[in-house]
Amino acid sequence: MVSINGLEMRHGDGHGQSGQEEKIFVSVRLRPLNEKETARNESCDWECVSNDTIICKNNVTERSTYPTAYTFDRIYGSDATTRQVYEEGAKRVALSAINGINSSIFAYGQTSSGKTYTMSGITQYALSDIFDHINNQHDREFVLKFSAIEIYNECVRDLLSTDRTPLRLLDDPEKGTVVDKLTEVHLRDWMHLMELLAHCEAQRQIGETSLNEVSSRSHQIIRLTIESTPTEFSGIENASTLTASVNFVDLAGSERASQTLSAGTRLKEGCHINRSLLTLGTVIRKLSKGRNGHIPYRDSKLTRILQNSLGGNARTAIICTLSPARTHVEQSRNTLLFAVCAKEVRTSAQVNVVMSEKALVKQLQQEMAKLQSELKNMSSTNHSEAIIKEKEHQIQKMEQEMEGLARERDLARARLEEILRAAGVDQNLLPWTESGHLRASSWDGHSESDRSEFVVNNRLRSHASLDTYSYPDKNELQIPDDDPYFFDNISPSEFMDQYFAPDPIQGMENTAQTMESIKKDQINETPDHEQNSSYIESPSSSVTSVSYSRSPSLKRTDDAHDQDQNSNYMESPQSSVTENVSYTRTASLKRSTSCGAMIEGDSSVFEKNVVAESRSEGDIKRLCRQDSQHSATSRDEKEMQQAEGDVIVYNPTRTLQKVMNFDMTGYEDYMAEATPKAIEAANNSSNSGEDWSLVFEKQRRKIIELWDECNIPLLHRTYFFLLITGEPSDSVYIEVELRRLSFLKQTVDHAASGRALNLERAMLAKKLLRKFSAKERDELFEKWGIDLESRNRRVQLSQLLWTKTDDIEHAMDSAKIVAKLVGLTEPYNTPKELFALSFSPKHESHGLLSSWIPMLRY
Numbered sequence: 001m002v003s004i005n006g007l008e009m010r011h012g013d014g015h016g017q018s019g020q021e022e023k024i025f026v027s028v029r030l031r032p033l034n035e036k037e038t039a040r041n042e043s044c045d046w047e048c049v050s051n052d053t054i055i056c057k058n059n060v061t062e063r064s065t066y067p068t069a070y071t072f073d074r075i076y077g078s079d080a081t082t083r084q085v086y087e088e089g090a091k092r093v094a095l096s097a098i099n100g101i102n103s104s105i106f107a108y109g110q111t112s113s114g115k116t117y118t119m120s121g122i123t124q125y126a127l128s129d130i131f132d133h134i135n136n137q138h139d140r141e142f143v144l145k146f147s148a149i150e151i152y153n154e155c156v157r158d159l160l161s162t163d164r165t166p167l168r169l170l171d172d173p174e175k176g177t178v179v180d181k182l183t184e185v186h187l188r189d190w191m192h193l194m195e196l197l198a199h200c201e202a203q204r205q206i207g208e209t210s211l212n213e214v215s216s217r218s219h220q221i222i223r224l225t226i227e228s229t230p231t232e233f234s235g236i237e238n239a240s241t242l243t244a245s246v247n248f249v250d251l252a253g254s255e256r257a258s259q260t261l262s263a264g265t266r267l268k269e270g271c272h273i274n275r276s277l278l279t280l281g282t283v284i285r286k287l288s289k290g291r292n293g294h295i296p297y298r299d300s301k302l303t304r305i306l307q308n309s310l311g312g313n314a315r316t317a318i319i320c321t322l323s324p325a326r327t328h329v330e331q332s333r334n335t336l337l338f339a340v341c342a343k344e345v346r347t348s349a350q351v352n353v354v355m356s357e358k359a360l361v362k363q364l365q366q367e368m369a370k371l372q373s374e375l376k377n378m379s380s381t382n383h384s385e386a387i388i389k390e391k392e393h394q395i396q397k398m399e400q401e402m403e404g405l406a407r408e409r410d411l412a413r414a415r416l417e418e419i420l421r422a423a424g425v426d427q428n429l430l431p432w433t434e435s436g437h438l439r440a441s442s443w444d445g446h447s448e449s450d451r452s453e454f455v456v457n458n459r460l461r462s463h464a465s466l467d468t469y470s471y472p473d474k475n476e477l478q479i480p481d482d483d484p485y486f487f488d489n490i491s492p493s494e495f496m497d498q499y500f501a502p503d504p505i506q507g508m509e510n511t512a513q514t515m516e517s518i519k520k521d522q523i524n525e526t527p528d529h530e531q532n533s534s535y536i537e538s539p540s541s542s543v544t545s546v547s548y549s550r551s552p553s554l555k556r557t558d559d560a561h562d563q564d565q566n567s568n569y570m571e572s573p574q575s576s577v578t579e580n581v582s583y584t585r586t587a588s589l590k591r592s593t594s595c596g597a598m599i600e601g602d603s604s605v606f607e608k609n610v611v612a613e614s615r616s617e618g619d620i621k622r623l624c625r626q627d628s629q630h631s632a633t634s635r636d637e638k639e640m641q642q643a644e645g646d647v648i649v650y651n652p653t654r655t656l657q658k659v660m661n662f663d664m665t666g667y668e669d670y671m672a673e674a675t676p677k678a679i680e681a682a683n684n685s686s687n688s689g690e691d692w693s694l695v696f697e698k699q700r701r702k703i704i705e706l707w708d709e710c711n712i713p714l715l716h717r718t719y720f721f722l723l724i725t726g727e728p729s730d731s732v733y734i735e736v737e738l739r740r741l742s743f744l745k746q747t748v749d750h751a752a753s754g755r756a757l758n759l760e761r762a763m764l765a766k767k768l769l770r771k772f773s774a775k776e777r778d779e780l781f782e783k784w785g786i787d788l789e790s791r792n793r794r795v796q797l798s799q800l801l802w803t804k805t806d807d808i809e810h811a812m813d814s815a816k817i818v819a820k821l822v823g824l825t826e827p828y829n830t831p832k833e834l835f836a837l838s839f840s841p842k843h844e845s846h847g848l849l850s851s852w853i854p855m856l857r858y
């Protein structure tokens, strides 16, 4: 896998060991009868008949269906020492972490069965061995990091911190579940470690029950992360690194309230303990049948955190502890049932090697040089042709491998650049670029400052302290309960509605409801092709023959009264001023040019190929006069009255007003000035002899800019462009549009919303959210100087982007027109497909379509 600044790709280069499935090592430890049990004259029901088999002596009398004998990897009787348990049942697993394999050792069993007794010893022995090993290994340099948590009443707590605030669990796409803000301490020496262990012990929740005076009331996970670098490279930033963690897990014990005699706090603790152990049992049981189907890791914090240790990239040992007493026989059997299932669970122990690009290349170059010199010697010493061929073949393979790596590196860089470019980030910041250009992709060209890393064999280097290195299974992707990160298969609106605090903009808390009403509005606003016969795009029409016509109202504009009554025609002067610009077509209006070209700036499209009825300046003036006499206050009412039967294309202001409760003060007055302003401009223009086409071009550009900034839907844009032909008579419409958009933009800006703005950035944010871990994303935000508030906004924006499926459907109508206009031949069935098609790099060369891409926002 290649990793560059958080982007990663797999490559099967064969470096490092491949992950091998292996079973969890399961052993059982039987403790001696304790004082109380002895005092009660309890008999011991269990006997270890060999080092791997234990039998229940009590079975016959019970008429039960439970097995009498249980076989595991190891069985330890009451006389076994913890050292023995460690040596045989945990050492190999614990020390795997030194070699880059994540490992976990658990103690599982009922309360008072000896879990803490066993785990504290094992932790000490293992850590001591790890320290010894490290001290004796001179060819590598080690960095040790220590962290510890407890899960108490379903709250995760940092045992190294005095702050008892529960920590959040985050789902990291690369690392799996991580504990947010967990303290991770770099270990200085053995004494430092002992201090930390003592501190954890003191911090852990302990309580007295009738079964155990010092009963652990929480699950404890102590983690040591070991990173090692070959001494040869030590101090060099790009050195290759082995990295893995070992977890020491001392679970709280299952208990029966009747036996522990617990009440109040103890009872509550017991309930939490039992519930999470029940989930652990279910997870283990399901995993024992294979990893198919849904495994309910997310049902408890414990299983979420331990997900990797249970069925992922880890080597795991479970030590099940038993009380021998007859009173606990049922609990002991349950423990053994758990152990039986655990025996069947397979994990995949993989070596986590993070090899720097430099180190990897160096290694390859050395191997190649060696092979080449061998080859040279062979040819001079008359070796058989077959052997020489074999060596040549090896060299060839190595060359290919290096080329492949170079390609992957470049691909990863390109991906990163693409994202940064979209974010408007200076490409020169990237370590491998010079003046924004990629350097040569050959290995010879790699620079000292190139920090990209090759993560060989499977896992990205872990930076977080309690990560579990897992890639969440698709089936496992559910809405996180405490961290609303963005996943492909979840509607962002769900996130937004459920997990995000209301936007600073007032009214946003009603988004979900208003969306519904908007949806309805939009259904109303969608041109009714049938009833109004306004849209006569023939399915067979070619790009050049898509026909549109203007409303007959254009001819009847001198009859304003008539128009007011005939609300079917929206292109009345009134409606233009009151912004109900909508378009119906009955006559023939042919356009042979693409609107994409318009966006590109080819104004000629407005003058040529358009057969339309033009309005005289006199018409316009008359219309404007009539409109200025029209009462502004009645406009909204009229708009509402007309809405039912009208062909309202899209009214962004109204929609946003509804969604966001915009303050529309001043809007009407501002819009009322549109007509006189347009007349004035038309007069000035004709008096000064100014070239209208230039004025129009300027305004057109401004409109496009504002559309972009305000994210005006494609549908609206399409219709607007189809109507506005660039004639002087369009000036009113243009003025109205400009004013409406400027007002909208201003309002949105002032309202500090950002919500409706800049979906391009939202798109980027979405990309970022999906491709980067939360940590990396935050780092980028940090780097780009994006403050906290706008970070949150971006997250929300990115979610808004995919909020309304119905909007996509809505935009599809426009998209279809566009596709036709630009002559898109590729098949697409759904709006999403069209969007994907439009965004595919292939279409960057598809000039016309790509110019429309900015419009494919909605």
Ligand SMILES: Nc1ncnc2c1ncn2[C@@H]1O[C@H](COP(=O)(O)OP(=O)(O)OP(=O)(O)O)[C@@H](O)[C@H]1O
Residues within 6 Å of the ligand: 030, 031, 032, 034, 078, 109, 110, 111, 112, 113, 114, 115, 116, 117, 118, 212, 214, 215, 216, 217, 251, 252, 253, 254, 321
């Ligand atoms: N193998 C053993 N040999 C001698 N004493 C033991 C052994 N195992 C446990 N004990 C003793 O039994 C008691 C209970 O052990 P421990 O606290 O480890 O149980 P636990 O399973 O961790 O209980 P809980 O779940 O309530 O925390 C302790 O006093 C401990 O010293």
